[in-house]
Amino acid sequence: MENNDNSGANDLPINDGGAASNRGRIIPVNIEEQMKTNYIDYSMSVIVGRALPDVRDGLKPVHRRVLYGMSELGNTSNKPYKKSARIVGEVMGKYHPHGDASIYDTMVRMAQDWSLRYTLIDGQGNFGSQDGDPPAAMRYTEVRFEKFAEAMLEDIEKETVDYQLNFDDSLKEPTVLPTRIPHLLVNGASGIAVGMATNMMPHNLSEVVDGCIAYIDNREITIDELIHFVKGPDFPTGGIIYGFEGVKQALHTGRGRVVLRGKTNIEIDNKGREKIIITQVPYQVNRDMLTQKIGDLINDKAIEGISDVNNESNNKEGTRIVVELKKDVVAQVVINQLFKLTELQTSYGINNVALVKGRPRVLNLKELIVEFIEFRHEVVVRRTQYELRKARERAHILEGYIIALDNLDAVIKLIRESSTPNLAQEGLVSNFGMSEIQAKAVLELRLQRLTGMEIDKIREEHAEIMKLIARLEEILANEGMRYQIIKDELTEIKNKFGDERKSEITYADDEIGMLDLIEDEDVVVTISHLGYIKRTSSDEYRSQRRGGRGAKGSSTRLEDYIEHLFVASTHHTLLFFTEKGRCFWLPVYKIPEGDKTSKGRALQNMIQIPPDDTVRAIIDVKNFDDKDYVNSHYILLCTKKGIIKKTDLEDFSRPRQNGINAINILEGDQLLEAKLTDGNCEIIMAVKSGRAIRFPEEKVRSTGRGGIGVYGIEVDNDHDAVVGMVCVNREDKTRTILVVSEKGYGKRTYLDDPETGEANYRVTNRGGKGVKTISVTEKTGSLVGLLDVSEKEDLMITCVSGVTIRMSVASVSEQGRATQGVKLIRVDEGDEIAAITKLDEKEEETELITPAENQDQDKADTDATDTPNLEEASDADTE
Known part of the structure; x- marks a missing residue:
């Protein structure tokens, strides 16, 4: 380039040895300025013409030329496939003279469903694999448009975009495609230019469209409001996005970091050993390389506990990498090691750089949507x-x-x-x-x-x-x-073209303010006997009259059944207490969501419970950050042998990942129940044989987590055991004690008679035998549980077979404590009650189902059991 500024002419020597005729045509220039100018020209050529996508259609020039060339050839989704070499020749000869390799590589990637969230080209033949296998040569493969790509070229013949001359000025090509799809957000982009780079993550089309519509409806919408629609990246290979702060930062500023984990399940083989099954790997991770890396870690003894690893993935069933574990190895511990040492957990830097009116800019979520909508408006x-x-x-x-x-x-x-x-x-x-x-x-x-x-x-x-x-x-x-x-x-x-998200989003433990992104709603949390946990919308459970047949509550294996079922808010925290006295911590929103009949996820995948331990009690804690709330509450624990222990809630506010010790369990005993109290309660404990005891909470002094506890009720023999414990505020006179037997009989009894004030359950010292709370007969079976309930609540009863019934507590009759009660649910031969729980009454009206064949039986049960047995009642009055 000529420099008309002659200020540097004296700085450079002129070669006088040339011909005299050329002396007047030699112009001295400053080499520093010349190099600077030429390098800027080169860098801008790379930035604009090669490496960065246009914010409007989200394409680089090579992608745009391939799609336009295929369009000009009529290579649409409803026409036969054309040889890839035919397309490459067309594009290279007319629009992109940079070699066939760059064009074919671009075509291949646009046809790989593990590379693009929404593929643009429908490929026939070998286009490579997620294991790193290369595609076949272009002479073997064939291509045509996906319908998705056709939506990006629609209306191009209607003068909707500008055209420019191609490399030899013989033809014209579009400067941008009139896309109806916000392609840059949907499929992302990556590229390295000169002095800058872009790395944009793919997103879910349905979410992005919802975000675009929300912006059209409200131009002043904030990024935080847009995040309710566009929740975060959505990768073609799925995976679990771990932590939201980096994603949120990128959505706000255009720069951030996303951590992506592979998806794992735990299976048990026929020998009873656990296997880790990797069903999804992070984006752009080679499955064979991941398998080899795990093998190297086994050989180097960097990970203990893995006996073998094998990649069983195929195109039909998808990703399946099997990691076989040694005996008595905790699977979750191995998974955490794999996250740390392999690409099973990978991080990606987000850098939203795109061309806006020919200039590179860093764009946040709203700016990307604004630019696309303005472009669509221009196209329209x-x-x-x-x-x-x-x-x-x-x-x-x-x-x-x-x-x-x-x-x-x-x-x-x-x-x-x-x-x-x-x-x-x-x-x-x-x-x-x-x-x-x-x-x-x-x-x-x-x-x-x-x-x-x-x-x-x-x-x-x-x-x-x-x-x-x-x-x-x-x-x-x-x-x-x-x-x-x-x-x-x-x-x-x-x-x-919209579909469901492929990538889940979970939240890192150290993140702050993440609950603002989670809807505060009540959910039904269920845990099966074999340790599978899930949460379900409580609206899925319909209300029935007592005595009904019930509805299938969960799809479980024959030897499994629902053991814990309760309602909690997604903003709360659950404390899990195991039969060996350990305590674990888990936010409700981290529990995987499923429908009423789904199996759920193994609890050992969520918290590190040893294989020989089992969850026995769960406490729903509202807020550990509220110091007044924490300092005014206690946790009461009781065991099957009648031991009771009281500890400050503060002692459980900072549990470790591998759990903390809540109570020392004596040999032959196990933890049964845990309750949250405010220090002003009365405690009722009951045993299988039908006895119950009532004593004030003050009789149990608060001790540290390492204590053993004191006796709450006397257990006569090895065949008897505590079945439950309730804590009732002594000022609340509306609640009743509900007891249920294993064959489906139950009733409600007031602690104190509401008319006379006389105590049905006398207040005594702890450690006594108690009084009769239900008449246990062969017809009723042993006592299986007791609850403190009010008429405004619902009762959920679950059988060992998985059958669940929901009924109003008000439909359960009130009776004396020494009666056997009425039939609440018809239990099949060989089945029995597994668990009972109470649900808050919902404001919406629930469907009421009364099977006609049960109505006569209801009346017969009531007539047979409403009259107390006076002889049994008089016997029960003695402790």
Whole structure:
């Protein structure tokens, strides 16, 4: 480049040895300035013409040229496949003269469903694999458009985008595609330019469309509000996004970091050993390389506990990497080691750099949406202007036809008398007031259009064209209509191509404020006997009358059944207490969500419970950050042998990942129940044989987590055991004690008679035998549980078989404490009650189902059991 500034002329020596004729044409330049200018030109060429995507269609030039070249060849989704080499030759010869390798590599990636969240090319043949296998040569593979790509080129023929000359100025190519899809957000992009780079993550199409529509409806929408729609990246290979702070930062600023983990399940083989099954790997992770890395760690003894690893993945069943464990190894510990030492956990730097009006910019979520919507608005305007111009041109010709039809005989006579077409055209213009275009169209009109039916069609077409013109003019004059068109087209794209998220989002333990992103709602948490946990919307459980048949509550194995079932908020924290006296911590929102019949996820995948331990009690804690709440509450623990222990809640506010010790369990005993109290309660404990004891909470002093506890109730023999413990606020006179036997009988009894105030359950010292709380017979079976309930709550009863029934507590009759109760649920032969729990009454009206065949049985049960047995009652009055 010439430098007209001669200020540096004296700085550089001039070679006088040249020919005299050239001396006047040699211009001295500053080499530093020349290098700087040339390097800037080169870098801008790389930035604009190669490495960075355009913010409007999300494509780099090579991607855009491949798609446009395929479009020009008619290689659409409803046409036969064409050889990849044919497309490569077309694109290289006309638009992209940079070698066939770069073009074919681009095509291959656009056809790989593990590389792009939504593929643009439908490939036939070997296009490589997620294990790193290379694609076949271009002469073997064939391609055509995906319907998704066709939506990116729609309306390109309607002058919606600008064109530029190709590399040799012989053809024109589009500078951008008129995409209806927010492709840059949906499929992301990556590239290294000169002095800058871009690395944009893919997102879910449905979420992005919802975000775009939300912006159209409210231009002042904040990024935090947009995050409710666009929740975060969504990778084609799935995986679990661990931690949200880095993602949130990227959505706000355009720069951040996302940590992605593979998805794992734990299976048990026929020898009883656990296997870790990796079903999803992080984005762009080679499965064979991951398997080899795990093998190397085994050989180097960097990970103890793995006996073998094998990649069993295939195209039909997807990813399946099997990690076999040695005996008595805790699977979750090995999984955490794999996260730390292998690419099973990978981090990606987010850098949202794209070209905006030819200049690179870092863009946040809202700016990306704004740029796309503005571009779509421009496309809609240009498309409407084009359609309006074409409609007016057609209307003009139709008006000429109508003039000719209105003067048909005269027009025919004029044409017949004219010696040349030019004279006929001049005659039509001068005699009938037609334009030259109209006159030419009339002369080219076929005779069949002069039949009566065709004449009517011409008039109808003209009327329709005029309506169309009026509508197009209205669109151009009304901005609201244009944005409504954009919304309608986006909704159509979502309905056509939208799908569910593939990547889950979980939250790191040290993140703050993440609960703001989680809806605060009540869910039913269920834990099966074999340790599978899930959460389900409580609305899925319908209400039934007592005595009904019940509904299937969970799909479990024959030897499994629902053991714990309760309602908790997604913003709360659960404390899990095991039979060996350990305590573990888990937020409710981290529990995997499932429908009522799903199996759930193994609890050992969520918390590090040893294989020989079992969860026995769960406490729902509202907020550990509220110091007043923590300091005013206690946890009461009881064991099957009648031991009771009280500890400050503060001692459980900072549990470790591998759990903490809550109570020292003596040999032959195990933890049964845990309750959260405020220090002002009365405690009721009951045993299988039907006895119960009532004593004040003050009788149990608070001790540290390492203590053993004191006796709460006397257990007579090895066959008897505590079945439950409830804590009732002594000032609450509305609650009743509900007991249920293993064969489905139950009742409610007030602690104190509401009319006389006389105690049904006398207050005594702890450690006594107690009084009869239910008449245990062969018909009722042993006592299986007790709850403190009010009439505003619902009762959920679960059988060993998995059958669950929900009923109103008010439908359970009140009786004396020494009676056997009424039948609450019909229990099949060989089945028995496994668990009972109470649910808060919902505001919405629930469906009430009363099977006709059960009504007579209800009455018979009530008649048979409502009358107390006076002899048994008198015996029960003695402790």
